[in-house]
Amino acid sequence: MKRKSKQKKQQGNLFPCSLEDVKTALSQSMNDNPDFYAKFIDISDQQRIGFYYISSITDDKVLYNQIVSTLMEAKKYLDYKSIDNMIPLPEPTKEKKVDKIDDHLLQGAVCIYIENETSCVNYFIPRQEKRPPEAPETESLIFGPQVAFTGSIETNVNIVRNMVDSKQLKIEKFLVGEKIPTEVQMVYLDDLANDDVINEFRNRLTGLEVEDILNSSTLSQKIEDNPYSIFPQLLVTELPDRFTYSLKEGKIGVLVDNSHTSIIGPITFTSFFESTEDLYSRWTIGAFIRLMRIMAMVLSISMTPLYVAALTYHYEVIPEALLLALGESRSRVPFPPLFETLLLETLMEFIREAGARLPTKVGQTMGIVGGIVVGQAVVQAGFTSNILIILVALSALASFTTPSYLMGSALRIVRFSIILISGVFGFVGFFFAMAFILIHLLRLRSLELPYTAPFYPFQYKDLDESLIRLPYVLDRNRAKSNLPKKVGRNASRSQHPIFRTSKKDIDE
Amino acid sequence: MKHTVNIPDQLKFRAAYLFFVLYTIMVGVGFVPYPRDVYEVAGQDSWLIVILAGILVHLVMMIIIFCLKSYGNTDLHGILQQTFGRWIGKLIGYLFIIYFFLVYVTILMKYTEFIRTFIFPSIAEWVVAALCSFLVVYCIYGGIRAIIGTSFIFYLLTFWLNFLFFEPATLMDFNNFQPMFDIDSKGVIQGIQITAYTLLGIEVIWMLYPYVHNQKRTMLYSQLGILGVILSLLSGVVISIGYFAPNQLIEQIWPILTIYKIISFPFFERFDIFVVSFWKFIILPNLIFYAWLITRSLKRVNNIKQKHSIWVVVVLSSTFIMFFKSREAINQFVEISAEIGIYFVYVFPFLILPFAIYRRIRGANK
Numbered sequence: 001m002k003r004k005s006k007q008k009k010q011q012g013n014l015f016p017c018s019l020e021d022v023k024t025a026l027s028q029s030m031n032d033n034p035d036f037y038a039k040f041i042d043i044s045d046q047q048r049i050g051f052y053y054i055s056s057i058t059d060d061k062v063l064y065n066q067i068v069s070t071l072m073e074a075k076k077y078l079d080y081k082s083i084d085n086m087i088p089l090p091e092p093t094k095e096k097k098v099d100k101i102d103d104h105l106l107q108g109a110v111c112i113y114i115e116n117e118t119s120c121v122n123y124f125i126p127r128q129e130k131r132p133p134e135a136p137e138t139e140s141l142i143f144g145p146q147v148a149f150t151g152s153i154e155t156n157v158n159i160v161r162n163m164v165d166s167k168q169l170k171i172e173k174f175l176v177g178e179k180i181p182t183e184v185q186m187v188y189l190d191d192l193a194n195d196d197v198i199n200e201f202r203n204r205l206t207g208l209e210v211e212d213i214l215n216s217s218t219l220s221q222k223i224e225d226n227p228y229s230i231f232p233q234l235l236v237t238e239l240p241d242r243f244t245y246s247l248k249e250g251k252i253g254v255l256v257d258n259s260h261t262s263i264i265g266p267i268t269f270t271s272f273f274e275s276t277e278d279l280y281s282r283w284t285i286g287a288f289i290r291l292m293r294i295m296a297m298v299l300s301i302s303m304t305p306l307y308v309a310a311l312t313y314h315y316e317v318i319p320e321a322l323l324l325a326l327g328e329s330r331s332r333v334p335f336p337p338l339f340e341t342l343l344l345e346t347l348m349e350f351i352r353e354a355g356a357r358l359p360t361k362v363g364q365t366m367g368i369v370g371g372i373v374v375g376q377a378v379v380q381a382g383f384t385s386n387i388l389i390i391l392v393a394l395s396a397l398a399s400f401t402t403p404s405y406l407m408g409s410a411l412r413i414v415r416f417s418i419i420l421i422s423g424v425f426g427f428v429g430f431f432f433a434m435a436f437i438l439i440h441l442l443r444l445r446s447l448e449l450p451y452t453a454p455f456y457p458f459q460y461k462d463l464d465e466s467l468i469r470l471p472y473v474l475d476r477n478r479a480k481s482n483l484p485k486k487v488g489r490n491a492s493r494s495q496h497p498i499f500r501t502s503k504k505d506i507d508e
Numbered sequence: 509m510k511h512t513v514n515i516p517d518q519l520k521f522r523a524a525y526l527f528f529v530l531y532t533i534m535v536g537v538g539f540v541p542y543p544r545d546v547y548e549v550a551g552q553d554s555w556l557i558v559i560l561a562g563i564l565v566h567l568v569m570m571i572i573i574f575c576l577k578s579y580g581n582t583d584l585h586g587i588l589q590q591t592f593g594r595w596i597g598k599l600i601g602y603l604f605i606i607y608f609f610l611v612y613v614t615i616l617m618k619y620t621e622f623i624r625t626f627i628f629p630s631i632a633e634w635v636v637a638a639l640c641s642f643l644v645v646y647c648i649y650g651g652i653r654a655i656i657g658t659s660f661i662f663y664l665l666t667f668w669l670n671f672l673f674f675e676p677a678t679l680m681d682f683n684n685f686q687p688m689f690d691i692d693s694k695g696v697i698q699g700i701q702i703t704a705y706t707l708l709g710i711e712v713i714w715m716l717y718p719y720v721h722n723q724k725r726t727m728l729y730s731q732l733g734i735l736g737v738i739l740s741l742l743s744g745v746v747i748s749i750g751y752f753a754p755n756q757l758i759e760q761i762w763p764i765l766t767i768y769k770i771i772s773f774p775f776f777e778r779f780d781i782f783v784v785s786f787w788k789f790i791i792l793p794n795l796i797f798y799a800w801l802i803t804r805s806l807k808r809v810n811n812i813k814q815k816h817s818i819w820v821v822v823v824l825s826s827t828f829i830m831f832f833k834s835r836e837a838i839n840q841f842v843e844i845s846a847e848i849g850i851y852f853v854y855v856f857p858f859l860i861l862p863f864a865i866y867r868r869i870r871g872a873n874k
Contacts, residue, residue: 313627319777425639427785428623432639435662435792439643442657443650455664456657457522 014098016116019050022098026052026111029102036105041072049078052101053110059127062089063110067123078114080121092121128152133159138405139239143280148238153183153257156240160187160255163244168192174205176219180212183257184219187243192250194483197266200447201252215259217406225445230413232272232406233446235264241276249465250484252447266447266482268454270466272407273297278469286469293401294467300398301415303391304341305422305430311337313426325387332382338423340384344392345416347374352396453481473498511586513718513808521656523725529716530733532659532793534709535740537618540787542706542741543748543763550699552684552754553691554745560696561703562738564854569710569734571857573727575864576717578871584714585808591863601809605802607852610845611708612798613825616640617838619791620829626765626784633829641822643792644799648818652719655800659793666789670740672779673747676767680750704854705846706741710734711853712797715804 014025023038030036039051049071053063070086071078084092092112095101096119101111108126133155136148149156161169170190175181184205188198204223213219220234221227237243238261243253246264254263264271273293278286310317311326318326333340351370355363375393378384395415402408414437421429444451454462464470465479473496478484546554579587584604589597620636647658691699713730720726748763760766771779802821803814832838 314778314781317776317778317781319772319774322775426627427782428627428636428639428788431785431788432643435643435788436646438661438665439647439650439654439658442654442661443646450653450657452657452661456660458660 015096015118015120019048019113019115022050022052022113022120025098026102026105029099030054030105039068041068043071043074043078044076047078048115050113050115051110052105052113054105054108057106057108057127058110059108059125062125067110067112067125080114080117080119083112083114083121087123089123089125092123094119094121128154130155136238139237139242139275139403141239141275141277141280144239144276145241147240149240149243149255149260149262151258151260153185153255156255156262157185157187159240160244160247160253163240164189164247169247172202174202176205176208177210177212182213185255186252187247187255188252189247189250192248192478192484192486193252194250194485197447197449197483198252201254201265204447205254213256216254216256216261216263217259219254219256220263225447226443229440229444230410231269231441231444231451232404232410233265233267233444233451235267235271235404236261236406237264237404238262239276245276245279249478250482250486266449268446268466268481269441269444269451270294270454272404273402274466275403277403283469283471290467290469293403296398296401297411300395301411301418302430302434303395303398304345304388304415305418305433306427307388307391308337308341308419309422309426309430312423326385329385329387333385334382335384336423338419340388341392341419341423342416344378344384344388345419347378348392348396349412449482454479457481511590512581513583513586514581515718519652520719520721521653523720523722523729525656525660526713526716526720526726526729527733527736528660528663529656529712529797530710530730531736532663532790533712533797534707534734534737535790536615536709536794537622537787537791538706538708539741539744540622540762540764542702543745544757544760545702546699546745547749547757549702550691550695552686552749553689553695554699554749555685555742556689556691557696557699557703558738558742558745561700561707562734562742564700564704565707565710565734565738566731568854568857569713569730570727571861572710572713573717573730575857575860576714576726577723578864578868581718581723583716583718583808584711585805587714587860591860598809601805604852605805605809607845607848608798608801608805609821609825610848612795612802612821613828614842614845615791615794615798616825617829617832618842619787621835621838622762622784622787625762626781634826637822637826637829640788640792640795641826644795645818645822647792647796648799648803648814652800655796658796662789662793666786669783669786670743672768672771673743675771676747676751677743679770680747681753682750684750684752684754701850703741704850707734707737708846708849708853709794709797712801715801 014021019038019040026038027033027036033054035054035056037051037053037055040048041051042048051063051068066089067087071083074082074086076082080094093104093109095104095111101120101122104122104124105111107124108128109122109124111120111122113120130152131150133147133150135146139148147159149159157171166189168190170188172186174184174186176184186198186201186205208219208222210222213222217236220232220236224233226233235246240262243262243264247253251264251266254265256263274290278290280286281289311330315323335343347370351367351374354366354370358366371393375389379386379389399408399411399415402411418430418433421433423429425432441452442456450457453459454466459480461477462479462481464475469475476489477487478489480487543554546557550557575587576582579590582590585597585601588600591597592600616637619640620631620633623636624631647654710730713726717723717726744764747767748757751767752760752763757763765780765783768780768783769778773779776782799818799821803812803817806812806817807814832841
């Protein structure tokens with residue numbers, strides 16, 4: 001009976017009680033953590049005030065200078081209203097139950113309790129070690145702002161707000177994760193983003209039932225349309241300009257606390273081959289680079305499989321002059337083409353992975369040792385042919401032209417499977433694999449919108465947002481495929497000098 | 509079974525895609541041997557046959573769409589059961605399903621033969637069938653949007669094969685077309701018959717019609733699709749006649765592929781090998797559409813889930829093709845199913861036509 005009442009007290013209304021009781025209750029629910037602190041001060045003979053906080057996540061400067069010292073100098077009878085008048089911090093939250101308080105404390109609040117009152121107040125003074133925004137590392141740009149998202153969601157929102165000074169910028173806040181909640185903010189432009197898509201994204205975030213999330217990449221994998229697919233269906237980027245550009249296109253962005261990357265959706269397959277670089281460069285260069293990347297993607301997944309298929313089954317398709325060179329370089333190789341290619345591709349993956357895992361200084365050495373020394377030795381030892389080295393190196397290079405690292409890695413996995421099936425069924429297998437990839441892409445969706453968007457369902461006006469890039473004079477519409485509320489960009493073409501002229505003929 | 513078909517809006521597609529649907533379902537394995545087959549009966553006037561047969565197909569298409577429009581928002585099986593009553597309607601529906609299955613098997617068989625002749629002489633039938641069936645099942649599971657998308661994307665990816673005709677076209681000898689109009693009525697009828705076999709596929713509109721978003725434009729785009737097919741067929745025939753010497757063409761089993769043989773690039777010789785493998789992209793929409801027709805019909809007639817019936821289709825067809833080993837047996841089977849096809853595709857619409865007209869008149873009187 002006694003025990004039951006104690007339990008009830010812990011769960012529910014402890015107040016009014018002494019400061020020590022609150023301390024024991026909170027300390028118990030904090031599992032007696034050493035960084036939980038309580039400080040009591042006497043204001044007058046009748047009045048004592050207690051401060052409860054977790055020292056590691058509260059800003060002690062603010063706590064001592066703005067709160068504790070102010071109240072110590074008060075020298076008069078205090079209630080919560082007069083406290084609020086004295087402390088220059090935003091409106092506190094009032095709590096009447098003890099078990100609600102620890103949630104606030106974990107988010108960096110200080111709890112102030114006047115002894116024998118029926119409630120307490122919580123001021124949020126979180127402390128977070130922030131790093132200033134740095135230059136992007138995984139998605140580097142030549143032009144463009146040399147800034148990447150940081151680990152702190154406040155800084156990230158700050159960057160986004162500074163880049164998009166608009167009343168229409170709308171931010172929705174969620175807590176994702178039942179055991180360890182993480183703050184997630186959904187950002188979009190209210191007058192552009194489609195309501196159905198917003199709802200879909202919101203439902204995915206709020207309906208997610210997980211214990212915790214690690215960062216934005218894991219979150220994006222948990223809310224994707226098809227989690228089994230090899231291709232990512234949400235774009236993960238560390239570039240704030242990419243993020244804000246997508247918002248201006250009517251897409252939706254998601255920022256996650258403690259992660260250096262943001263999520264963008266809905267996206268299409270070609271989104272992964274776009275970069276803000278194309279927008280900063282002049283249109284000829286931008287369009288050229290974009291087409292280059294698509295071509296590189298196709299070559300990267302088809303070159304080595306075609307080599308395997310041709311050398312295993314279809315010698316006759318290789319022209320005579322080339323066949324001689326190939327035969328010469330392959331004359332010492334004891335392995336079938338499939339094995340030879342897999343060997344070299346695996347070696348390439350080893351070098352890449354080693355380079356990525358090692359510290360930067362050692363990584364470069366590793367690349368040289370792996371690439372030049374081992375590559376040379378492999379050919380001299382007669383393990384592979386020279387021509388294959390060229391092809392493997394080219395396709396590896398081509399796969400790195402993809403601006404999104406996620407997509408680049410996906411393409412490399414795809415290449416391995418195409419090599420395997422081409423080695424078994426030759427060209428027939430190669431086209432089987434290609435057809436499978438195409439059908440798979442056609443079936444994929446991103447936030448319920450088609451993944452292959454400007455091509456199927458076909459929107460020829462959207463091609464300049466995906467496959468090519470037009471000069472800005474001609475580019476007057478947003479991509480229709482992500483269903484923005486407003487398609488036109490409101491830019492009047494007639495104001496441009498080349499359209500303003502009243503000349504009727506040349507030299508008039 | 510409900511007579512009218514109500515398709516949810518998000519599953520419907522724009523009528524313009526009918527162009528690609530008809531193009532991809534009509535162009536198939538039959539195109540490759542066609543110039544020789546028609547040359548055998550019609551000689552140098554084969555191009556005339558293509559045009560005549562083309563007009564016939566256009567006409568049949570017109571009748572089909574007229575019937576569909578007069579019956580309102582329904583498909584083949586809805587029409588059958590409305591006109592002939594429940595049981596006879598169902599029976600004819602089953603006959604159609606058997607016909608669709610025969611065509612499916614034919615395509616698979618022809619493709620297997622194709623690969624055996626050019627690439628892998630000893631590959632087992634079931635391997636080819638498995639490679640095709642896997643993709644068919646995967647695509648059918650994606651639903652109508654994936655199916656239409658496959659046809660559209662694969663059309664775009666295979667369209668450039670037409671440009672490869674430029675080089676052979678420059679090598680044509682126009683004397684091969686002389687003397688013109690030297691053909692008797694028997695040759696014309698036989699020729700049209702052969703062309704009609706090749707142009708099977710327009711029956712897909714019977715089932716796809718309720719899925720079209722802007723149904724008013726069905727006529728325009730399906731006729732355009734047929735026109736596209738006729739034009740490529742015509743170019744194939746004209747180039748074959750002009751390119752080969754008269755006696756040479758008769759000896760070619762697959763004249764179109766032989767034409768591709770002369771195309772080569774500095775990094776790629778023997779383009780025909782490439783084309784044979786690449787033919788998968790042309791064959792796949794065929795298979796997918798017929799598999800869809802079978803499963804969709806079964807769903808309409810007997811309310812069997814498409815998810816389940818598609819497996820039956822691929823397993824049955826894969827075992828079926830194992831019984832036909834020799835080229836003679838395959839040819840015989842193909843000929844029989846093509847002959848059946850004539851009745852289902854070209855005769856059947858004329859059978860429905862009077863009922864459709866009656867319906868229109870009755871509707872007008874009301």
